[in-house]
Amino acid sequence: MDYRIEHDFKSSADAVQQATFFDETFCRQLYQHLKLQIESFETRSETNAGGERVIRDLKFVAERQASGPLAKLLKGQSLVTQRETFDCAAKTLKVEIQLPVIGKRVEMGGLYTWQDLGDNGCRRTWAGYCSASIPLLGRKIERFLVDETHTSMAQTFDFTADWLTK
Numbered sequence: 001m002d003y004r005i006e007h008d009f010k011s012s013a014d015a016v017q018q019a020t021f022f023d024e025t026f027c028r029q030l031y032q033h034l035k036l037q038i039e040s041f042e043t044r045s046e047t048n049a050g051g052e053r054v055i056r057d058l059k060f061v062a063e064r065q066a067s068g069p070l071a072k073l074l075k076g077q078s079l080v081t082q083r084e085t086f087d088c089a090a091k092t093l094k095v096e097i098q099l100p101v102i103g104k105r106v107e108m109g110g111l112y113t114w115q116d117l118g119d120n121g122c123r124r125t126w127a128g129y130c131s132a133s134i135p136l137l138g139r140k141i142e143r144f145l146v147d148e149t150h151t152s153m154a155q156t157f158d159f160t161a162d163w164l165t166k
Helices: 014-022 025-033 070-074 138-165
Strands: 002-011 034-046 051-062 079-087 092-098 106-117 123-133
Touching: 002 138, 014 025, 014 051, 014 079, 014 092, 014 106, 014 138, 025 034, 051 138, 079 138, 106 138, 123 138
Parallel strands: none
Antiparallel strands: 002 123, 034 051, 051 079, 079 092, 092 106, 106 123
């Protein structure tokens, strides 16, 4: 399942990117706001022929609990692994998410891009994907995860917009 989420900020693309990817205090407070407990947070830079990339590996536990078929499949496991790769030249952020237990049967992630809107700020676009190859439950799991992503993105937008105005 492919999907798209857009949010318009009243700040420049550079300001939004700087906060969301390079400000560790912002990131930690955002994850607290989202009720995600960070277990590990590692950032490193790589330079290759394509330019510089900054990679952030996160492991976190969601305080909110899954319900229905997903709760049964997770069987009490809750450590989510997320890899974020910021391409400095392209100014894109690729995100790959691995869920506990069912992670090998679910592909989930996406790509953030930012469009400068001039004096009106910028538009952040998330082009996401979610594919669950689990017989009978795959579509329900995909819908649940996409709905969770929409909720988290809305909360992230509100938090980030408020952070940038301060």
